[in-house]
Amino acid sequence: MNSSRRKFLQKLTLSAIALPTISAYPFSIYAKQNLDPDRPILKVALMGLGGYAERVAEAMQSCQRAKVTGLISGTPEKLEKWGKKYGVPKESRYNYENFDQIKDNPEIDAVYIITPNALHHGQTLRVAKAGKHVICEKPMAVSVREGQEMVDACEAAGVKLLIGYRMRFEPNTLKVHAMRESGELGKIKFFQGQTGFKIGDPNQWRVDKTLAGGGSLMDIGIYAINGARYMVGEDPIWVTAQETKTNPEIFKEGVDETIQFQLGFPSGAVASCLSTYAMDHLDRFYLLGEKNFVEMQPSTNYGPIKGRTKDGSLNQPHTVHQTTQMDEMAQIILDGKSPIIPVDGNVGVQDMKIIEAIYRACETGQRQELDLG
Template identity: 65%
Template sequence: MNSRRDFLQKITASAIAFTVFPHTGVAGKEATERPYDGPVLRVAIMGLGSYGTRVAEAMQSCKKAKLVGVISGTPSKIKDWQQKYNIPEKNCYNYENFDKIKDNPDIDAVYVITPNALHHPQVIRVAKAGKHVICEKPMALNAKEGQEMVGACKKANVKLLVGYRMHFEPHTLEVIRMRNAGEFGKILFFQGLCGFRIGDPTQWRLNRQLAGGGSLMDIGIYALNGARYMIGEDPVWVTAQETKTDHQKFKEGVDETIQFQLGFPGGAVASCLSTYSMNNLDKFFLNGEKGFAEMQPSTGYGPIKGRTNKGELKQPIVVHQTLQMEEMAGIILEGKQPVVPVDGEEGVRDLKVMDAIYEAAKSGKKIALKL
């Protein structure tokens, strides 16, 4: 096993078979018993790599969202997807001509699943074409880019959502419910550990021009975003330290390991670790005056497991991407409001904190935040 990703892919394959979460509309046995006849979000996926494939597979179980188009720079992938998912030729585009989706009434939204550095220009082009956008996280390389993307989508009167799949995950939402109900009392501390040993040194995630950084831009955003939704506040300061043991693999500007600390207005503090050099790191811990919540795995593709001071969490096991696309279809088509936001502004808040983490790691100073 070369990385946590390989392990998670194997787990998810088996998890898909028994996934069901009826009350949110995720397809399963319930879907065959009660045919859905409401509005359907017709989606084109941009970027047909491993995660794009995972999303496409998960969408086969959706009722409210349907894969209808593809955008890729690889003609052979387009042909394969056409055959596998019955995608018509008129809904297939490449990176040069996808602006033409403006004239295609059969596509409602584009899910951008490309390297981080491409998100900004591609999302803006999709918005100008008049289509709603779902963008993988991190939404951009920095907060300035993210804000420009939000502005472009507002100007075009289209929605911009970010691929925060954990914001819909049942165990996660149960912990948030318990916290909101005061069951943990005053929140004091959060710990987020996210990491794996990264493999191929030539992959885009280790290319600063494409990734915008290293582990923080890939896996660390889970701990950062998790600290915010688990504590239920936005941080007001950050400190950070970077550690690098392999300067050959992790070039200048590509972080191997970053530890960062966040301070929150209610007095809680968070201690987080993001790394590309250690496996077995996928854990959240939330501590309050009356109780605690521990999740491990906390953000992997599934199944999520957790416990609180009241016992084991026993929420339904779901395919995250299926549930995410169902709920995002509801947001776009029906104006649904999620418990935890997944809009562009949410993405910008994370980017502001990430900018500050890099600044703090470089300067050694505590950086004040105003989100």
């Protein structure tokens, strides 16, 4: 193993420290999977076997339309352990050097890429070339250029590219979407999105510019960006932003600690958002219309999501987000289903355009005009 690969694996292992423990969630990886025998099943290989991949793998044990059938990792010990745990045979386990061979494996339909941000681009191109569908964690890339190349590669290969925007399938989120669409909230005037936590281990890849492509905005702030778009129901046309950095030893050049940003929409609605790696207990969306408001707190974590309006609680059921996400994505890929709120690669590119504009606004102190195309 070369030194760069060893360093990468060490960073990936350390990153798991920042994630909540899996045992805190009320479902078992050993539960018998209740697959739907009457409909096709999406056979998924997980790439990057870190803490979040384990959460996805556990959640998928409750899926009706998706199943873990492949594993891709640079750590042989993980491939062995996960293979036994999830019933993935040796012939469907790959490393980062040989995973192009998935093209010859009929037991893999799609690859869920759950690796550091900077790796998504190259890995997506390789998966697409192998003729497999791609599900890519957010942010989809570290630049607009990379994101567009991913979209183009998947289109050329005739495969789907979906981004892991799990909140776009969450019941409370969809309830708010329906309320806005029906006019129940009235004309939307204002959105506030607060997203953040204390980063923890200073050596993890999330604060490494080379692997993360940025800092809090790429990781947690993207929820506020994404939320502003699907809660307001419009795409922003301008952005202003300000960066605050209190610990330059951890948050080095190009790695943002805290960013406040403001978005303007064609209707005149505005959004005020905060993204940070320096404060805990920031997970709140607030949407204000002329007739009603919606407050969601927590709004994006693993739940249960809680929401209320002036008339009381939203009272939507709690679901395991990744279970719902993977079943819905299976239907998008296998059945051609159109999701209520899109999760395709073009949406991911639009988010990257907003992220780049926010960084430019921080650097220049000037308002940036947006054209999401």
